[in-house]
Amino acid sequence: xxxxxxxxxxxxxxxxxxxxxxxxxxQMPVRYSSDLAEHHAVRTGAGLxxxxxxxxxxxxxxxxxxxxDYALAGKLSVIEIGQAKYSLLLANNGGIIDDLVVYRxxxxxxxxxxxxxxxxxxxxxxxxxxxxxxxKVTDESDDIALxxxxxxxxxxxxxxxxxxxxxxxxxxxxxxxLKYYRAFKSTFNGLDVLVARTGYTGEDGFELxxxxxxxxxxxxxxxxxxxxxxxxxxxxxxxxxxxxxGMPLYGHxxxxxxxxxxxxxxxxxxxxxxxxxxxxxxxxxxxxxxAPVLVGLRGEGRRAVRAEYQVFAxxxxxxxxxxxxxxxxxxxxxxxxxxxxxxxxxxxxxxxxLFVDLRGSRLPMSVVTLPFYSRQxxxxxxx
Amino acid sequence: xxxxxxxxxxxxxxxVAVDGDVVTIGITDYAADKLGDVVYVDLPKVGTQxxxxxxxxxxESTKSVGELFAPVDGEVVEANQAVVDSPELVNSAxxxxxxxxxxxxxxxxxxxxxxxxxxLTGE
Numbered sequence: 001x002x003x004x005x006x007x008x009x010x011x012x013x014x015x016x017x018x019x020x021x022x023x024x025x026x027q028m029p030v031r032y033s034s035d036l037a038e039h040h041a042v043r044t045g046a047g048l049x050x051x052x053x054x055x056x057x058x059x060x061x062x063x064x065x066x067x068x069d070y071a072l073a074g075k076l077s078v079i080e081i082g083q084a085k086y087s088l089l090l091a092n093n094g095g096i097i098d099d100l101v102v103y104r105x106x107x108x109x110x111x112x113x114x115x116x117x118x119x120x121x122x123x124x125x126x127x128x129x130x131x132x133x134x135x136k137v138t139d140e141s142d143d144i145a146l147x148x149x150x151x152x153x154x155x156x157x158x159x160x161x162x163x164x165x166x167x168x169x170x171x172x173x174x175x176x177x178l179k180y181y182r183a184f185k186s187t188f189n190g191l192d193v194l195v196a197r198t199g200y201t202g203e204d205g206f207e208l209x210x211x212x213x214x215x216x217x218x219x220x221x222x223x224x225x226x227x228x229x230x231x232x233x234x235x236x237x238x239x240x241x242x243x244x245x246g247m248p249l250y251g252h253x254x255x256x257x258x259x260x261x262x263x264x265x266x267x268x269x270x271x272x273x274x275x276x277x278x279x280x281x282x283x284x285x286x287x288x289x290x291a292p293v294l295v296g297l298r299g300e301g302r303r304a305v306r307a308e309y310q311v312f313a314x315x316x317x318x319x320x321x322x323x324x325x326x327x328x329x330x331x332x333x334x335x336x337x338x339x340x341x342x343x344x345x346x347x348x349x350x351x352x353x354l355f356v357d358l359r360g361s362r363l364p365m366s367v368v369t370l371p372f373y374s375r376q377x378x379x380x381x382x383x
Numbered sequence: 384x385x386x387x388x389x390x391x392x393x394x395x396x397x398x399v400a401v402d403g404d405v406v407t408i409g410i411t412d413y414a415a416d417k418l419g420d421v422v423y424v425d426l427p428k429v430g431t432q433x434x435x436x437x438x439x440x441x442x443e444s445t446k447s448v449g450e451l452f453a454p455v456d457g458e459v460v461e462a463n464q465a466v467v468d469s470p471e472l473v474n475s476a477x478x479x480x481x482x483x484x485x486x487x488x489x490x491x492x493x494x495x496x497x498x499x500x501x502x503l504t505g506e
Contacts, residue, residue: 019416034474035445036420236419236446302423302470304443329445330422359441359448 007052008145008212009219016232023235024117026053031234038237039332042201046151046226047233051207051309052215055119055141057112057126063133064108069188070277071129072102073260075270079104084198088260088268089114089122090279094287096263097257098122099248101198103183108135111194111200111209113146129278143217149222150205150241152375153229158206162224163189180204189219200238202245202373240329243338246296246371252307252326253294253340259287262342263294264370292323292342295363296372297354299337304330305356305363311341312355315362322347325356331372339365385478391492392500395452398478401491408454409482410442410473413504418444421473426451426484427463433457433486440483442473454494457486 005026007013013020013029021030029050031038041047047270059067065077074087081104089097098118105154114122123139130137149158158164159172164241167176174184174196183196194209210218223230239249253263260269260283269283299305311323323343331338339356347354350369355362391399396414413493415421423443433439433453440451462484466472472481493504 015414032417032448034420036422240445304445306448330443332445 005053006043007050008052008215009052009147011316012216012219012234013025013050018234021235023053024115024119026071026116028053030323031230031235031236032232034139034330035234035236035240039240041231042151042203042205042233042237042241043333044152046149046153046157046230047201047237048219048222048226048230049148049150049233049238050219051146051148052144052212053116054146055114055122055139056144056146056209057114057123058138058140059110059112059126059130059135060108060138060154061133061135062108063130063135064110065104066275067126067130067133067135068102068110068112069273069275070133071126072100073269073277073283074102075273076102076104076110081106082182082184084183084196086268088180089118089125089266090260090269090277090283091256091305092279092282093281094259094282094285096250096254096258097125097256098261099254099265103194103196105185105194109219117251120322122239131152143212145212147208147210147211147215147219147222148199148201148205148229149208149226150199150201150233151202151230152204153226154203154205157222157226157230158195161221163221164193171341188221189214193218200247201241201244202247202371203241203375239327240332243327243329244270244331244333246340246373248294248340249327259283259291262287262291267379290345293345293348294326295341295343295348296368296370297325297328297339297341297356298368298372299339299356299363299365299380300336302330303358303363304328304337305339305358309339310357311343311356312362313347315355323354328356333373333378337363337365340370343367387478388497390478390497391494392497392503393420393452393454393494394503395454396504397451397452397454399454399492399494404489405460405485405487406455406457406492407482407485409477410451411448411500412477412491414449415474415477415481418442418447418449418473420445421470424470424473424483426467429459429462431459433459435441439485451483452454453486455486455488455492457488459484460487461485
């Protein structure tokens with residue numbers, strides 16, 4: 001398959017001089033000017049991301065909540081209207097098919113947001129798993145664009161941007177009181193927009209779901225209103241931002257070979273749910289006791305370790321590897337190398353000294369608890 | 384501003400400035416742009432004997448690792464400490480302060496011209 005998909009904002013990105021990368025068959029901006037500048041903008045001001053490649057699948061009907069309780073690892077029937085929840089789509093063997101965010105938009109209406117690379121399989125699995133329930137599953141990915149406005153200035157910019165109105169009540173009031181992982185329906189220049197206080201950067205911010213054909217209007221309005229407080233950001237900065245925030249990326253930290261508990265996502269699996277759900281028996285049995293677990297690694301200096309690099313318990317050249325890096329970078333915010341890696345449980349405790357093979361030399365790194373960065377401890381104080 | 388037509392180039396996106404028997408070597412703006420933000424530069428030590436085509440250093444960006452290939456045979460006479468300390472110079476001034484090494488050569492190299500290099504990158 002060589003079909004190349006373009007974002008509804010493609011022309012905007014080309015006009016802005018973006019460099020592009022292939023991401024799950026989509027041509028998406030990897031950077032506009034500098035990965036580092038874009039990263040820092042999100043930590044200190046605001047950044048604007050086009051995430052239109054993400055998949056949106058809607059469930060509508062009286063059986064939606066029960067269908068999602070069966071289809072996903074979490075208990076989605078208990079979340080309130082306007083609430084969002086991070087969840088997992090598990091295989092029967094307990095492996096992770098995808099990680100997703102589920103928004104409850106109404107009593108019988110949910111929106112499931114999945115990774116672009118897993119769109120087809122998530123839509124297919126949800127359709128099959130919801131088969132016995134009274135709900136309609138619709139893949140709306142082609143019709144919905146997603147724009148994320150992230151950073152300490154995001155809220156102020158959103159409030160200043162003209163054209164918004166809440167479907168119920170006052171828009172400014174709704175934004176100001178919106179809690180993290182909550183969303184509300186609104187309009188922008190008369191178009192339906194879902195405003196969600198969610199993100200993948202470790203920073204405060206919003207994700208805006210809008211009709212694909214009119215997304216450019218919203219992007220331009222946010223960029224114009226933000227002025228020099230906001231810059232467009234590509235997927236390269238999004239990756240270093242989420243890594244600092246200790247957030248897993250499907251295909252790196254998560255896969256069909258990974259049990260949730262190995263990735264530190266045991267809390268996402270609602271084994272207290274009374275009814276069966278796909279993958280339940282397998283996750284209750286759990287992986288083997290010596291199955292690798294995800295850890296954070298921190299080093300000194302400026303050399304980055306990267307995905308696929310091997311992890312060792314000593315700098316002895318003859319030692320066998322005890323793990324593998326899944327994501328790594330020189331942390332732009334913290335200034336030292338950080339990585340996520342799967343290692344044997346015996347060496348997974350915080351403070352354990354490990355070594356990562358860096359093309360022939362062994363970089364010492366210590367196991368640390370995730371996240372590397374949190375805005376409460378490192379972030380820019382609110383003005 | 385460096386006269387880019389006075390430089391020679393390689394298919395590995397290095398540039399070479401000839402000054403007598405010492406040549407200065409860097410990477411092109413095209414290569415710097417493709418790499419993205421450079422965060423780490425590893426250069427050969429002074430005195431290292433280079434063999435053309437062999438890997439002699441590394442240039443790491445936020446997203447990837449680029450290898451530095453020796454464009455010529457010769458001996459390293461200087462490594463740019465400024466670029467080791469401030470790797471972003473590779474992005475901000477690839478043909479200027481972002482130079483990497485100076486090498487003493489036995490004979491004047493004959494590499495790609497500017498026109499040939501530009502044709503290669505298609506830009």
